[in-house]
Amino acid sequence: MNGFERRTSQIKDKILHTTLRMLRTSDPKRLRIADVAKEAGVSQVTIYNYFGSxxxxxxxxxxxxxxxxxxxxxxxxxxxxxxxxxxxxxxxxxxxxxxxxxxxxxxxxxxxxxxxxxxxxxxxxxxxxxxxxxxxxxxxxxxxxxxxxxxxxxxxxxxxxxxxxxxxxxxxxxxxxxxxxxxxxxxxxxxxxxxx
CATH class of the missing domain: 1.10.357.10 (Tetracycline Repressor, domain 2)
Structure with missing residues (x-):
């Protein structure tokens, strides 16, 4: 895995962990990409690029x-x-x-x-x-x-x-x-x- 792939994997993992942490207390229907992006320290565009929805x-x-x-x-x-x-x-x-x-x-x-x-x-x-x-x-x-x-x-x-x-x-x-x-x-x- 090169440096770019490793960084991409780390960012995706951070977004996934943040999402799971937030879902411990939030209803999935009320979870917003904007809130996940803010908590994970990434842009909404990054989340949409990696996951789509x-x-x-x-x-x-x-x-x-x-x-x-x-x-x-x-x-x-x-x-x-x-x-x-x-x-x-x-x-x-x-x-x-x-x-x-x-x-x-x-x-x-x-x-x-x-x-x-x-x-x-x-x-x-x-x-x-x-x-x-x-x-x-x-x-x-x-x-x-x-x-x-x-x-x-x-x-x-x-x-x-x-x-x-x-x-x-x-x-x-x-x-x-x-x-x-x-x-x-x-x-x-x-x-x-x-x-x-």
Whole structure:
């Protein structure tokens, strides 16, 4: 990468990071290119030259965000964490949804077909194989029963993830969010009756 390409990449990254930071507190519909340009210290023309439109900018920002979240999770998987830690990370989406509300993500995916397609491909081609790897590793170490099929384990994890917004609301209403999620993890692993 030559100096010009490196500078272009740095400017684009700065614009994308600024956009993501602003979307933590701003509704995407109210986000203005002028505000992003001011925060990022670039001209509006620069943003339009790189991204073409506000919608494309938001799309590219979230594509970069989700791609990075997957890369971070792959790194996490290779760091020697326990099966429980790995599954908790999946269920509670500590990387993906911690910065943005589930309702915002749903709205973005509803409004932007290209972003939805990208996330679907990422889920099907990267996330599911990673979850299958975790399940197989857990079965190989005896931490997951060999009687549990990969399909059943995936469905069970998906049930939790589909209710993430509700779990988050309930955790926020509880006295201690960490304790709430800790108890949910206990039930995930051991059910209502506890360990056998």
């Amino acid at each position: 506000k919608e494309a900018l938001i799309r590219e920002a979230f594509i970069a965000y989700f791609d990075q979240a997957i890369r971070d999770f792959e790194t996490y998987l290779n760091e020697g964490h326990s099966l429980r830690e790995k599954i908790e990370r999946i269920i509670y989406m500590k990387t993906t949804y911690s910065d943005y509300s589930p309702s915002l993500i749903k709205q973005l995916l509803h409004d932007d077909i290209e972003l939805a397609r990208h996330i679907e491909v990422l889920y099907r081609e990267v996330s599911v194989p990673l979850m299958i790897r975790i399940i197989r590793e857990g079965q190989a170490t005896g931490e997951i029963s060999p009687d549990v099929s990969i399909e059943n384990a995936l469905v069970f994890m998906q049930l939790y993830m589909n209710q993430y917004e509700l779990l988050l609301e309930m955790a926020d209403k509880s006295e201690d969010r960490d304790t709430f999620f800790g108890k949910m993890a206990e039930m995930f692993f051991y059910g209502l009756c506890g360990r056998r």
